[in-house]
Amino acid sequence: MFGASVTSNDAGLSVPDWPTSFGYLVKVPHLVGGVRFEWSHRMVAGSLVILTLAIAAWTFFVERRSWLRKLALAALGTVVAQAILGGMTVLYLQPPAVSTAHAAVAQTFFCIAVCIAIFTGRKWVEEVPQVEHDTRRPSLFTLTLLSIFVLYVQLILGGMFRHRGMSWWPHVVHAALVAFVLTWTAIRALSVFSKIEAVRKPAIMMLSLLITQLCLGFAAFLTRVAWGKDSVQPELPMVVSTVAHVAVGALLLATTVVLAIQVWRHVPVAFAERVPGTERTPQIA
Template identity: 30%
Template sequence: MKNLSHFLKVTIVFTLCVILMGAYTRLSDAGLGCPDWPGCYGMIKVPSQDHELALALDSFPEHKVEQEKAWLEMIHRYIAGTLGLLVLMILFICLKNRETPKKLPTFIALLILFQAALGMWTVTMKLMPVVVMSHLIGGFTLISLLLLLYLRTKPLRIPGGDHSARKLAPLATAALSVLMLQIILGGWTSSNYAALACTSLPICEGDWYNKLRFIQAFTPFQGTHDSYEFGVLDYASRMTIHVTHRFGALVTAAVLLWLAYKLHTQSQSSQLKRSAQLLFLLVCLQVGLGISNVVLHLPLGIAVSHNAGAVFLLMNLVFINYCLWRKA
């Protein structure tokens, strides 16, 4: 179990790298840096030599090789491929060891295979928003399940008499559910290029409430297009997505802060108190990053950090739920 625990730590770090590299690639508009999959212009690396560029132009005449964007996409694929091998190794270790879980690592392995398929469809379907969002959510789900598997290898317990904290388990689950919905909404905002649909605070500029178009904004399939890069929705639909994400952020922050307060004041566990303090700090940081994205017009570093903040919030809530629901 000790070796599995160390292996899982490495895999979780790799998963975080894949998620952040994916966010960086998407926010750099490099999602179609390579028009094919799994290679790049039919090669295992980005074409750079004259004869490689000529071959790429001949094979994909409708595309211009942008090496910087192509390398971002290929580095993301290299890291993701390594992650896939790590996950399969975890499955092998778990199946070989009698004391380790079997169902959870099997499901994680199936999920990583589905993630690979989503990565392919992201390219072949030209950044269709529902596929891009599903790929993003798959990454968040993967890191959550890997963390859960890691926690199952550790002897974590909160005091058996900490009844006040255990009564907060339903609230913790509700907080986790609200956060997951907000992450999905954030993925929809990003995949539809709606992050800058509103550039004023606290809500949106102008007569925004009379322009809301919820049906058009949240229709999963948006017709057939040659490419979905830079979005295909009109302004009103993108603005609706953005405003909904902002209101969702307010609700999510309120629920998470309430959970942090209740845990800190009612729990006897030092682990849970530290998690509550971390939850409070992460929520404040995430709200600050969200505001900064609007005020500073989505700078790349802050936008990627906003994705990282969502990952750490999710992992913290998975840990809290695990402690509260696990029997003493």
């Protein structure tokens, strides 16, 4: 949200240097105009790097699961890359490709952090998976992966538009595909595997966030494109709708990742060899 507020307020170059701020690492500058957004964003980012480093160190010394230690290192590498891309946006005067990559990597880090939170939670460790094999084609797991993919593409298209590297219409047109794929995924999850709570809850949340996101996207389009295209500076309705749109988009992507994880655990694809005479024709839904 801090990063979105920087872009929405056109404050990305309010602090012209990096990694220092007006020549200082820790001195608080005069928080006026866009400086308060950009400097606050940098402080939050710095705190996040330190927190991620602590999590990676804790995981390395305490966690027995080697794959989870690697995931924590991936989180650390991602947040460092995110910081470097943030610096490049300032030093190279906000090139659209770099600024969009900065936004995309931020979403990637958020999803990795959510995964770590799930995998280290007591419920994940102690819960016995409620396994129900999926015989349908495409499988629910395939649909969740497709949902993540189309959402990430949508994120990139939105970032390119926000950072003036592309027109608005690819982002709007692709939103229809996102809505279709996510609705298909949610309906499949809720109609076939609703008895599995770990699948049902994120599916409902994903569908709710999708509806909210479409409404916020429409509001952002009205305030930024239809009504605000001739504005000299960002107006409050434009800023609020855009920041909310970005924030809910991040939650939607993370929720879809959670759904994919829970489907992978509770609804494995039926690849095992079947006993003769018990074959079922894959169903299309």
